[in-house]
Amino acid sequence: xxxxxxxxxxxxxxxxxxxxxxxxxxxxxxxxxxxxxxxxxxxxxxxxxxxxxxxxxxxxxxxxxxxxxxxxxxxxxxxxxxxxxxxxxxxxxxxxxxxxxxxxxxxxxxxxxxxxxxxxxxxxxxxxxxxxxxxxxxxxxxxxxxxxxxxxxxxxxxxxxxxxxxxxxxxxxxxxxxxxxxxxxxxxxxxxxxxxxxxxxxxxxxxxxxxxxxxxxxxxxxxxxxxxxxxxxxxxxxxxxxxxxxxxxxxxxxxxxxxxxxxxxxxxxxxxxxxxxxxxxxxxxxxxxxxxxxxxxxxxxxxxxxxx
Numbered sequence: 080x081x082x083x084x085x086x087x088x089x090x091x092x093x094x095x096x097x098x099x100x101x102x103x104x105x106x107x108x109x110x111x112x113x114x115x116x117x118x119x120x121x122x123x124x125x126x127x128x129x130x131x132x133x134x135x136x137x138x139x140x141x142x143x144x145x146x147x148x149x150x151x152x153x154x155x156x157x158x159x160x161x162x163x164x165x166x167x168x169x170x171x172x173x174x175x176x177x178x179x180x181x182x183x184x185x186x187x188x189x190x191x192x193x194x195x196x197x198x199x200x201x202x203x204x205x206x207x208x209x210x211x212x213x214x215x216x217x218x219x220x221x222x223x224x225x226x227x228x229x230x231x232x233x234x235x236x237x238x239x240x241x242x243x244x245x246x247x248x249x250x251x252x253x254x255x256x257x258x259x260x261x262x263x264x265x266x267x268x269x270x271x272x273x274x275x276x277x278x279x280x281x282x283x284x285x286x287x288x289x290x291x292x293x294x295x296x297x298x299x300x301x302x303x304x305x306x307x308x309x310x311x312x313x314x315x316x317x318x319x320x321x322x323x324x325x326x327x328x329x330x331x332x333x334x335x336x337x338x339x340x341x342x343x344x345x346x347x348x349x350x351x352x353x354x355x356x357x358x359x360x361x362x363x364x365x366x367x368x369x370x371x372x373x374x375x376x377x378x379x380x381x382x383x384x385x386x387x
Contacts, residue, residue, distance in 0.1 A: 080285055082307050083239075085212075085272060085297030086112040086143055088173075090347055093134040094330050100138055102323040103305030109138055110212075110295070113145035113170045116155050132163055141210065145170040145178065147187050149200035156205045164207060166236060171213040174245045185245035188217045188226065195229045202233045210237040212272070212295075217245045220254045223261070231266040239270040239295055249298070262288050275299045278306060301351035313387075320355060321383050324348070338372045345375065357387045 084091065084099075084106045091099075096109050114126040128134060130142045144155045144167055156167045171194075173184030180186065187194055201209065211230065216222025222244070230238055240261055242254045253273050261269060271284050272295035284294055299306065304320060311319060324345070331341045349366050353359030362382050369375040 080281060081107045081270075081293035082281075083107060083270065083293060083295040084109045084300055085295045086110045087297055087301070088112045090301070090344075093129050093131075094334060095327065096135065096138055096140075098323065098327045098330055099300075099304065102319060102326065103308065105305060105307045107139060107293075108141055109135075110141045110143055110168055113143040113173070114155060115145060116151040122155070122158060127158075130159070130162065130164075140164075141166055141168050143168040143170050143212070145173060145183050147182050147193070147197065149197050149204070152197075152201050153204045153206075156201075156207055156209075160206045166208040166210060167205070168210045168212055168239075169201075171211060172239075172241050174214070174248050179245060185214050185217060188214065188222065188245065191222075191225055191229060194226075195232070198229060198233050208236040209233075210239065211235050212239040212241070214241050214243055214245055215254060215257045220244055220257050223257050227261060227264060231264070233267075235267040237270055237293065238265060238267045239272050239293075241272045243273065258288075262290060268292070270295055272297070276302055276306070278309065281307065298351060301348060302354040304352070304355075317383075317387070320352070321379070324352070324379070338370075342369060342372065342375060356382070359386070362386060 082105060084096075089112070091109070091112060100106065111130050114122050114130065116122060130140065142159050142164055144152055146152050146155070152169065159167050170184055171187055175184065178184040178186060182190065213226070216226065238261075240258060242258045243249070243251050258271065269291050270293035271288065271291055275281055275284070275294055275296045276299035281294055284291065296307075304323060305311070305316070327348070328341060328345055331344050335341050335344075346367055349363050353363040356362065362378065365378050366375065369378065
């Protein structure tokens, strides 16, 4: 089973990926948070820096693009090809209100005819392979039947399906029957994405869908880093998490100015990671209140000594 790390905007950038791979590994592909193209076909410097091969050594990275303009997508793909990439991923899954309001991400799913024309253009002109990360619809899961007809018309190298609608966000029910339908009717290779947080979750997908060779994990890797590996005992894993967070703090400290942006980054990750610990919510409340690095470090020392 191929293991993919889903992109999480603002969190899983190249600094995070480097540290995660160093401490945990077990990931076959990392997907970069999406890039967008400015007028004239240029990427933002920050986004370009994130996908530069020299910033992702030893990592199999797939760049992701989010747009509803075919020429912008192909421009981005050409940039990626020049950097040495052979695949680019189209984001049709982001449910953010600011994204959806521009008919991008999951918002594009509301216009299947426009999406079909978009696909026709990019598959004619894109110089490298295209994978697609999608939700099953915008309002209702039944929308997926029409969407899959569109996807089946094009040579998508991998269709990554999160079996929720945009309206479900991340809290609604996973519509497994829709994924069942995709497995039966998709002409393109599939990857399953959604609510994978424990080794048994992956085992269940393997058992239920023998033909599906890949899973994508996002929030699960932030809640339980490295959970796809089984070669650590509890004590070793406990130390591994704190070593990872300390290394990440040092890397952020070297790349950001002052305590505030570093603490913001660490708090973002602890919002997920607290679920790995007994009484993690109580410790996270303390972490959220910190305004100085010395306060943060003192809390982590106490947590490391007393929290399981």
